[in-house]
Each structure stands twice: as C-alpha cells, then as structure tokens.
Amino acid sequence: MLSLSLALLAVAVLVWPVRHAPRRLRAVLPVSHHPKHRRRLPRPTSAVLAVAGAFVGWSVLGPGGAVANAVLCLTCWRRWHSRRTARRRAQVTEGMVGALGALVAELRVGAHPATAAERAAMDADPLAAKAMSTVAHTARLGGDVDRALARSAHTEPSLAGVLGHVGRAWRLAARHGVPLAEVLDAVRRDLDQRLQFSRQVHARMAGPRASAAVLAVLPELGVLLGEAIDARPLHVLASTLIGQLLLAGGALLICGGVLWSAKLTDHAALP
Template sequence: MSISVALLAVAVLVWPVRHAQRRLRALMPVERQPKRRWRLPRPTNAVLAVVGAGVGWCVLGPGGAVANAVLCVTCWRRWHSRRSRRRRTQVAEGMVGALGALVAELRVGAHPATAAERAAMDADPLAAKAMSAVAKTARLGGDVDRALVRSAADEPSLAGVLGQVGRAWRLAGRHGVPLAEVLDSVRRDLDQRLQFSRQVHARMAGPRASAAVLAVLPELGVLLGEAIDARPLHVLADTPIGQVLLATGALLICGGVLWSAKLTDHAVMP
C-alpha cells in the first residue's frame, strides 16, 4: 500500500510533463554558480587619444584628429576627476560616522579594540576596514599609527584622515591625553571641512556653468554657420589655415576647461 501511494505521489509530481522540471527544482534546489561579469578594460588617456584621433582624421582630417584627441582626453579627465571627488567625499563622510561611533564607545568605558570593532559594524566599507585594522592592532598592543599608514596605502583617498587619526592615537598614548577627546577633535575637524566643501561646491555652480557655456560657444558658432550656409566646416576641413585653426582652437578650449576645473576643484576639495 505504501509503495502504491509513493508511486502515485511521484506520478502527480511529474504530471503534466511540461511542469515536472519546475516542481523537481522547487523540491531540490540546485546551487547556481555565480555568473562572472565581464568588465571592459578601463580606458587610458593614450587609448582615448588614439581612438579620438582616428575618428577625427576620418571626419575632419589632421586638424580634426588633433582636436578630437584632445577633446576625448579632456572629457575623460573631467569625468574621472568628478568621480574621484565624489569618492573622496563619500569616504570622508564614512570616516566621520565611524569616528563618532568610536568616540561614543570610548566615552562609555570600552576598550579601544572593542570600541573600534563596534564602530566597524555599521561603518562604510572602507571606514570599516580601517576600524578593523585599528581593532586588531590595539588588541595585540601594536603600533596603531603604523597600521593606519598601511591602510592608507591601500586606499589613497583615506590617507589624510587616517594620518590624522594615527597622530591623534600616538599623541594620546605619549602624553596621556584622553583618546576619546583627541579623536573627537579629529572628527569635528573633518566634519567641518566637509561642510565647508559642500558650501563652496554649491557656490561654485555659477563659475562652473559659465566655463561650460564658454567652452560650448565655439561649437555652437560653427553649427550656426552651417545653418546659414556659411560653410565653416568646409573651411576647417579642406583648407590648411582651417586645419591649423581647428587644432589651435581645440587646444585653447580644452586648456581653458582644464584650468577652470583645476581652480574650482581645488577650492572645494574636502
């Protein structure tokens, strides 16, 4: 009787046939191998310059090759610079939160190693990695300053903050200053610099917009000339003086963009 019931259950499980595979998978889940994500290689300035020069040569000749190569490299540098600035800001914000948690634990009497471990639990990944290094070194009685220097070597965006934390730790150990107070001073300093950076970044929106408009105006002038049948592209592509002007104009425009970006980025760097 039991064998008959078992066979009947199997029959119900695999019927109809088109749903049998799904039911069996639900009963016996198969571990799926994580799919490997193929990432494109990161382009470099040299690769972008060569590709841009090839495209520019096909469209506008030698002058177009120079102009497009410079334009591609400039756009890539600006994108990479903005991404790096956002990453530095995010890492600094994570360290502010981690230092705040570390100071709170120290003020309630926790051991520095335990306080660093607890601070690493809810911290940003990079800040958590630094706090974990502090916890391991402090628990073994090692040099926390040297451990933070090694952590900063792995993540350059944390070098300045971790250097301050390491010096504060060394100062507290050498002169008997309460560690919580010294680290809280570092946290407040970093937080104030972040707030100042946000304010300056907001105030620099006008100059950045003006620089972008000035960089786009020559291209708009060329398009307007084509619209009224003045044929500026013919002059730029088919005449020697046009080729020289095209390359020179692109160099001046991109140089102005990079110079204005350097000024504004330097002002808002956290």
Template sequence: MLSLLLLATALIVWPQLRPLRRLRPRDKREVVVPPYIWLAAAATLTYLVAGVGGLVAGAVLAVTGRRILKQHRRNKALRQAAEALSNGLGGVIDELRAGAHPAQAAESAAEDTPAPAKEVLKAAAAASRLGGDVERTLREMKQPLLGKAVDQLARAWHVSAKHGVALADVLDATRRDLDQRAAFARQVHARMAGPRASALVLAVLPVLGVLLGEFSGARPFHVLTSTAAGQFLLALGAVLGAAGVWWTQRITEVQP
C-alpha cells in the same frame, strides 16, 4: 587600404555574431568589443570627416574630458570616504564613553562603516588588541583616499597614548575637524556650480558659432576641414578650449 580597414572594423563590431555566441558558454555569450577597436573606429571616422586637424582636436578634447571626469570622481570619492570615517569615529567615541576597550570600540564601529574607512578602523582595532603601536600602524597604511585623515587620526592616538588624554575626547576633536572640512568642501563645491556652468557654456559657444555659420551659408566647416589654415585653427581652438575648461575645473574643484 583605408576601405579595407573600415570594412574590417565594421565586421568586428557588428552586433549580430550569433554563431560565435552559440560557441561560448551560456553565461559568457555576450560579445565584448575591446576598447581599442572603438578607439580606432572613432579615430578613423574623425579623420575622414575632419582631417588631421579634427583628429588632433578630438584627441585633445577626449583626453581633457577624461581627465576632468576622473578628477571629479576622485574628489567625490574623497568626500564620501572622509564622511564615512567621521561617522565611524562617532561610533568609536560612543563605545569608548560607554566603557568599551579601544580595540572593541573600533572593531564594533568598523562593522557599520563602509570601505575604505572600515579598513582604517579594523587596523586600529587589531593593533590595539595586540598591544601594538596604533600610531605606527595607521601611518604605514596606504589609503590614497584617506591619507590626510589617517595621519590626523594617528596623531590623535599618539597624543592620547603619550600625554594620557582621554581617547574619546581626542577622537571627538578629530571627528569635528573632519566634519568642518567636509562641510566647507561641500559649501564651496555648491557655490562654484555657477562658474562651472558658465565655463561650460563658453566652451560650447564655438560649436554653436560653426553651426550658425553653416545655416547662414558661410560654410565654416568646409574651411576648417579642407584648408591648411582651417586645420590649424581647428586644432588650436580645441587646445585653447580644453585648456580653459581644465583650468576652470582646477580652480573651482575643492578637495576635502
């Protein structure tokens, strides 16, 4: 049964499927293999090589690596979105001090601002042009990358409308605060590069130890894959290693 499963998987992922590609439209002749096929093939290969313990270890490491990569990408997107909003607010401030209406200033600055900050400025411009409540409009926006910054911008607009403070001055203070937060996040991220590298080296050391043991004739791979105690230790080591890497990433990564 296992041999048939491997054979079926090999036939599905085989790259030379010219008859099938000829039947497809010219712009859609590339065969896209579903992700679950690759997942099933990788799980089957891991099970055959390292047993149940290796399968558990591989799953733990794969899930942990995916979560860390996803969090890293999200934090990078947060920094880029905050910087884009800060630059956009700089354009709004310049337009306001030149005598432009807030709606016109926000709309003009939004043209040169990337998303998602662009949508924030456009929403503020539309609400201001129609005489609506800009603060409420901003607070009701669903911006997962700019939640805190948008709330801060809404409070600044509220202060200007309620107390008569110049909108340019309030927005300038908001922009400076965003710049300081972004600069602090970049500085901490740069200083934590050393600890993150040390944690990565420590996570790779067990693999190097197994390889050195194999070269010296101790056969640790055989123990880990062919004995019950080895299977348990393999899964346990993967869990502990993944927990250490995840915790290091958690305490060294700073959100803007």
C-alpha cells in the same frame, strides 16, 4: 472558482517584479543555482581614448581634427575621473566621520580601544570598516596604530588624509597621555566641518562652473551657426591649412580653459 482565483493571485505575488521576488522564488522552488562569472570589460585608459579620438577625428576633419578630437577625449576623461575621485573622497570622509563618532562613543563608556574599534566597524561603510578593523587589530596587539594606518593609506589613496589625521591623533594621545576619546572627537568634528564647508562651496561654485561650460560650448555653436547660414566653416576647417591649424589650436585653447577653470573651482571645494 474561488480557489483558482486565490492560486492565480499567489502566483502573481510570487512573480511580481520587485527586488525581493527572485529571492522568494528561490525559497519556494528548488532550483539549482550556478553562479555566473561575468566578464568585466577592461576600463579604457587615456592612451586608448586618445588614439580612438584621433582616429575618428582624422576620418572626419583630417589631421587637425585628429588633434582636436584626441585633446577633447582626454579632457573629458580627465574631468570625469577627477569628479569621480572627488565624490569618492567625500563619501569615504563621511563614512569615517560616522565611524569615528561610534568609536568615540564606545571609548567614552569605558571600552578598550580595540573593542571600541571593532564595534565601530560593524555599522561603518566598507572602507571605514576596513580602517577600523586595522585599528582594532593593531591596538589589540599593542602595535603602532599610526604606522598601520599609514600603510592602509597606501592601498586607498582617497583615505590618506583622513587616516593621517586619525594616526597623528592616536600618537598624540599615546605620547602625552591625552584622553583618546577627546582627541578623536576633535578630529571627527574637524572632518565634519570640512565636509560641510566643502559641500557649501561646491554648491556656490555652480554658477562659475556653468559659465565656464557655456564659454567652452560657444565656439562649437558658432561653427554650427555658420553651417546653418551656409558659410561652410567645416569645409574651411577640414580642407585648408589655416583651417587645420585653427582647428587644432582652438581645441587646445578650449580644453586648456576648461581644465584651468575646473582646477580653480575644484580646489576651492576640496574637503
């Protein structure tokens, strides 16, 4: 009875639904593993979203609804894309700050720049590791690090500004004989301070962003309130010429205000 209980307990531990359970089962059971090729759905473009939004808007509120919904879809897509780009830029900047710190530490203990860049790439983020590998290969062959980093910046636009600072620092050290570790450490400190300042400004812009969101939602709440008191604003917007014009014009003004306020708040928080 005790052996049966222990066996059941061992099986329960093996199949416990945690992250490492499949790995333990594969180690115990000789199961043939066939990699599955997952089909990734194509990412929607702005044109596809505009057409889909216009079709839905036309079917509900007519031509004015088509214009309004297409503009709304494009605005949402642009805001999502810009916020994703900003997060990615902050992430890669933080990764490069860590990689530059490791590179400077290796240079200060007397390592060759190529060796220091290779060691810095070991524990860096993927994009920062790729940049450090480019630096290592170019420095080992005696090439132009600034030009190599400029070519790398074309493949990853979110790293363009950071790699530009590093390339200019490397060129300055090579041209004027300035210690490379000191110049790169100055670049690292500057990037770190910019990143910290950007986070502080982003946090302080939460109030203006919330105010802009509330102002953008107020017209829709007014329409819903009108429907609640049986004023039938949707009937006016969908069935009359003036309603169609007001619907399209109002959507353009609301989305324009959202984009303009987002531009003001995002520009202040750029690293």
